[in-house]
Ligand SMILES: [Zn+2]
């Protein structure tokens with residue numbers, strides 16, 4: 001199924017493709033501005049919403065409440081540190097098999113899935129250990 005994209009949707013889709021990382025609507029807006037493209041923030045949000053409904057992009061919400069957008073082809077999962085907010089990408093996807101079987105059993109076309117792990121990163125663990133150490 002090939003959805004008809006608007007011009008701003010196309011611009012944002014192309015930009016996301018070149019960025020190779022998940023970005024916020026605000027960042028996208030600034031990126032477009034830097035490229036001398038005149039586009040309003042409201043248009044960016046509207047275009048993102050449209051692309052999301054087409055299954056072209058996915059949205060990930062951080063612990064800060066900020067939403068990051070990326071192309072759905074990037075089946076990427078992260079370990080997020082609740083202390084410093086560090087986001088560490090992991091290379092494997094543990095649920096791809098599950099996704100396939102759910103599509104079959106529910107006759108549901110899955111666009112994407114999200115899977116996130118939250119905890120304390122290695123650096124923060126060390127820092128916490130040091131704080132306890134120096135408090136002694
Ligand atoms: Zn951390």
Ligand SMILES: [Zn+2]
Pocket residue numbers: 075076077093094095096113115
């Ligand atoms: Zn995955």
